[in-house]
Amino acid sequence: MEEYLNTPIKEIITKFPKVGEILEEYNIGCVPCKVGSCLLKDIMEIHNLPENEERELLRRIAQVIYPGKKIEIPRIERKNRRKAGDLTYSPPMKKLVDEHVLIKKLVAAIPKIIKNLDPESEKGREVIRKSVDFIRFYADKYHHAKEEEILFKYFDENLDILKVIHEDHESARAHVRAILEGLDKKDKGKIAEHLMAYHELLTEHIKKEDEILYPWMDRNLSTAQVGELFSKFNEADGATDKEVIGNCKKFVEELEKKYKIKKEAVK
C-alpha cells in the first residue's frame, strides 16, 4: 500500500478506474482533474477526512488494488485531524468564504441570464457587460487577486493543489475573454457557451476552495501568519474602491430580484 500512497492519483485511476468511483463517494473529485499529479497520501492530507472515514476509504482502495489479499492500512499521522462535520475558518479565510457568497449569487443567475440572452438589443448587451464587469472586478481583481498576490505566497506555488487553483483562475479569465468576443460579434451561441462554462467552472471551484483548499491552508498556517494575512487582506480591502464594490453588490441584488434566484441556489 505504501507504494500506491506515493503514486500520482491519475496513474492509480487510469490503472484502477474503480478507485476514482470510490473517491467520488467521499466527495474527492480527482477523476475530472486535469492535473492529477497529487500523490494518494497528499490527497489524504489535503482532504483530511475524519480518521475512521480515511481508514475505510484506504481499505476500499486497497481491496481494488490488491483483490483478495489482506493489506495492512498504514496510519497517516496528522497534526490537526478534522472531526466529522467540523468546518471552521480562521478570520482571513472566513473573509474569502464570505466573498464567495456574492460570486455564488452571480453564478446562480447565469442560467437565467443565458435563457434571456439578447445580444442584439442594448438592454440585453448591458446585462452581459455588467456581468463581465462584476466577474472582472469583484471575482477577479478583488477576490482572486487576494488569493494570488497574498495568500498563495505563504505556500509553495509548485504544490499540485495550487496549480489546480491557478489553472481554474486562468480558465475563468479565458471564458470571460471569449464572452466579450462573442458580445463584440453579437454571437449568442458563443456568449451562452462560455457563460455556461464559467458557471460550471466557478461552481466547482468555489466548492473546492471552501471545502478543501482553505481548511487545508488553515491547518498549515501558524497563528502569526493568520494575523499577517488578516492585516494584509484588510489593507487590500482599504485600497479598493468602495463605490465599485457597492455597485457590484447592487447589480447582483438586481439580478436576484429580476430572475427570482432562490436562496438554496447559492448554498
Place this chain on the structure above:
Amino acid sequence: MMKHGMEGCPGSRMQDFSKKSADAKEETGKRGSQLGQWPIQLHLVSPMAPYYQKSDVLLSADCVAYSVGDFHKDYLKGKSIAIACPKLDEGQDIYVEKIKSLIDDAQINTLTVMTMQVPCCAGLVAVAQKGLQSAKRKIPIKSIVVSLQGDIISEEWVQ
C-alpha cells in the same frame, strides 16, 4: 480513577489526578523557559512595553500553565504573554482597556486566549472580545480550552 469531593462549582470542585501523575514516565534533561518578558500579570503589564509591539500575544488564565505539560514549548514560544484570572481578579474593566490598548496602541498581530474548561474561565474570552469590540483595529482572536488534566479540548478562531 479520579476521586471526586464536594459537588458545586466545577471551578472549585475537588478532584484528584495523582495516580495519573504517578504513572507518568520519568523524564530526563532540562527544558529552557520560553518566557521573554516581565511582568506578566495583566494588571501589571504595560501595553506600551516593547515586547508587545506588533507581537502575537498569549492571554492565559492563571491555571493553564500548571495544567498543560508542554505550555512553554507549544504555546508560549514566540509569543508575548499576559495572565489573569477571570474568576478571582478585581478590576476587570481595566483588563478590557488593556486589551483595547494592546490592539490599538501596541498593534498586536493576534491574540490567543487560553482558558481552563471550567465555566467561569470563559469570562477571559469575553474580556478579550470586549477589548476587541472597543478597539479601532481588528485582529484575529483564537480561543484554546484546556481540560483539568492538561489536554486541549478545543482550539478555534472566535473573531
